[in-house]
Amino acid sequence: xxxxxxxKNFEKIRSYMRDFYVYGFRSRGDFEQKSARSYDNERRRIxxxxxxxxxxxxxxxxxxxxxxVDQREVPHNPLYRALKAKSFTDRDITLHFYILDVLAxxxxxxxxxxxxxxxxxxxxxxxxxxxxxxxxxxxxxxxxAALGILKAEKRGKELLYYRNDAPWDREGWRxxxxxxxxxxxxxxxxxxxLDKMPESADYFGFKHHYLxxxxxxxxxxxxxxxxxxxxxxxxxxxxxxSKAGMHQALVYPLKVYISAQNGRENLLAYSFCEKxxxxxxxxxxxxxxxxxxxxxxxxxxxxxxxxxxxxxGTSAGSGRGRRLQKLTMNIHVEKEEYFVxxxxxxxxxxxxxxxxxxxxxxxxxxxYDAQEMLPWIRTFTGRIESLVCTDPEVVKRFYGDLQEMxxxxxxxxxxxx
Numbered sequence: 316x317x318x319x320x321x322x323k324n325f326e327k328i329r330s331y332m333r334d335f336y337v338y339g340f341r342s343r344g345d346f347e348q349k350s351a352r353s354y355d356n357e358r359r360r361i362x363x364x365x366x367x368x369x370x371x372x373x374x375x376x377x378x379x380x381x382x383x384v385d386q387r388e389v390p391h392n393p394l395y396r397a398l399k400a401k402s403f404t405d406r407d408i409t410l411h412f413y414i415l416d417v418l419a420x421x422x423x424x425x426x427x428x429x430x431x432x433x434x435x436x437x438x439x440x441x442x443x444x445x446x447x448x449x450x451x452x453x454x455x456x457x458x459x460a461a462l463g464i465l466k467a468e469k470r471g472k473e474l475l476y477y478r479n480d481a482p483w484d485r486e487g488w489r490x491x492x493x494x495x496x497x498x499x500x501x502x503x504x505x506x507x508x509l510d511k512m513p514e515s516a517d518y519f520g521f522k523h524h525y526l527x528x529x530x531x532x533x534x535x536x537x538x539x540x541x542x543x544x545x546x547x548x549x550x551x552x553x554x555x556x557s558k559a560g561m562h563q564a565l566v567y568p569l570k571v572y573i574s575a576q577n578g579r580e581n582l583l584a585y586s587f588c589e590k591x592x593x594x595x596x597x598x599x600x601x602x603x604x605x606x607x608x609x610x611x612x613x614x615x616x617x618x619x620x621x622x623x624x625x626x627x628g629t630s631a632g633s634g635r636g637r638r639l640q641k642l643t644m645n646i647h648v649e650k651e652e653y654f655v656x657x658x659x660x661x662x663x664x665x666x667x668x669x670x671x672x673x674x675x676x677x678x679x680x681x682x683y684d685a686q687e688m689l690p691w692i693r694t695f696t697g698r699i700e701s702l703v704c705t706d707p708e709v710v711k712r713f714y715g716d717l718q719e720m721x722x723x724x725x726x727x728x729x730x731x732x
Contacts, residue, residue: 322360323402326601329530331357332397333598364396386524390517392497394529395506410447410455413437414465415478423468423475426453485512494519500573500580501539503532525578527598535571537603538582542568547606548584552599561601564588567609569619571597572629581629583622585615592622594631624665625682632683640685642709644678644692645671645700655698662691675700685709689716 322328358380362369370383384393410433417432418424424432430452437446456476459465468475488508493516496505509515541548550564566584569592573580580597609615622631625639632638648655650673659668659678666680682688685704692702692713704710 322397322400325398325401325533328357328360328397330601332361332394333527333530360400361397364400365393368393382526384524384526386520390519391493391506391509391515392502392524392526392529394526395496395503398503398529398532399507399510406447406451409437410452414452414455414459418465418476418478421478421480423470423477425473425475426456429456429476489514489516492516497521497524500528500535500571501532503529523578528573528578528580531580531597531600534597534600534603535580537605538568538571538597541603541605544605545609545612547587547609549604549606550584550595550600551602551604552595553601554599564593564595565606566593566595567612567615569616570623574629579629583619583626583631585619592619592631594629627664627680627682627684628687630684630687639681639683640704640706640709641679641681642685642688642702642704644695644702646676646678646695646698647674647700648676648698649674686712689713 365382368382368384368389369380371378371380373379382393413433413436414429416436417429426449430449433452434446456465456467460467460476463479465476466479468477485508489512492505492508492512494505496502496509497519498521499505538548547565547567550566551561552564553561565587566582567587568582568584570583571580572583572594582595582597582600583592584595585591586593646655646659656668656676659676663678663680666678669677669679671677680688685706686709689709689712692699693716696717702710702713
């Protein structure tokens with residue numbers, strides 16, 4: 316098969332790009348999905364998109380290629396180029412221009428007239444087997460009306476289609492599109508708008524730039540469409556612990572969480588198998604397919620809101636039960652250290668903070684997984700007077716980590732010696 320820079324299904328190359336080029340820990344010898352020729356084709360295809368953003372290192376096991384981006388030299392997310400390389404058929408592109416040409420005079424035409432004119436154009440230029448049927452043209456018109464390329468107006472029993480030639484102030488949208496393309500979910504849309512502008516806005520720079528979310532754009536779009544249409548979604552996904560391959564789950568999407576710390580995207584969805592809300596990492600979801608409509612969407616939304624009240628991060632706990640873990644932490648604060656109290660009030664989320672005495676404040680919270688809180692709790696080391704949790708493993712791990720650190724760095728006067 317001839318090599319092509321265009322791809323029909325982005326999912327086929329998504330995991331390959333992540334493992335080989337984003338994480339950068341695999342070499343040619345680790346590619347076991349298909350033949351060596353397939354590896355070379357995929358490599359050349361990706362290099363055509365990301366050539367100026369790639370580096371490599373050589374070790375005993377071979378050459379390892381990875382993405383290397385300097386924000387000062389590459390102001391826009393290079394991974395969008397892969398999503399813009401989706402292929403199309405000859406029929407699609409021909410039908411696109413025929414429909415727009417038929418409606419170029421600004422007139423409003425019903426489906427029957429558009430079909431007749433498109434078929435007339437095809438008969439003049441194209442071969443006989445290329446002629447599209449009525450349903451193909453009808454579906455294309457509906458698609459373009461949904462995308463805003465065309466407008467539809469009902470007159471009597473007929474639906475009239477006409478071109479949407481409303482003026483677009485490109486300059487007015489340039490700054491917003493440049494910012495949204497780098498920081499917003501589905502930034503691919505804003506990146507596509509920037510491609511149509513004569514000059515791009517290259518004056519935004521980010522200390523923490525989460526490029527990888529671009530590769531999950533199709534998955535996020537499918538989730539949001541199910542959410543908009545109040546439909547269940549059939550997810551095909553993999554997990555870190557399971558080696559059995561792909562899993563499937565019928566869910567109802569509730570919320571998408573985006574970490575401010577690492578940029579990772581997670582889906583909170585009601586799982587009909589688990590009979591409770593669960594979290595799914597978007598980078599582990601391989602496909603999203605719309606299922607049947609959900610008649611109890613409001614009820615599930617309410618359940619999701621109640622469930623999220625006890626989330627600290629993205630862990631929904633283990634097992635089918637929803638047993639809450641109660642954590643209580645007493646913190647010593649000197650009179651002049653008001654900034655510590657300000658920080659606690661700012662970062663406590665759904666927890667409660669009360670003053671016990673002049674120098675002691677008590678923080679209390681109920682969550683599904685208190686283990687998630689340990690990195691935050693450790694930042695108060697030296698001020699913690701007591702730590703109690705209904706999950707004893709949390710307290711054990713906290714003090715165990717302190718003892719390990721003491722063995723590494725502690726002296727003779729250590730509190731743990």
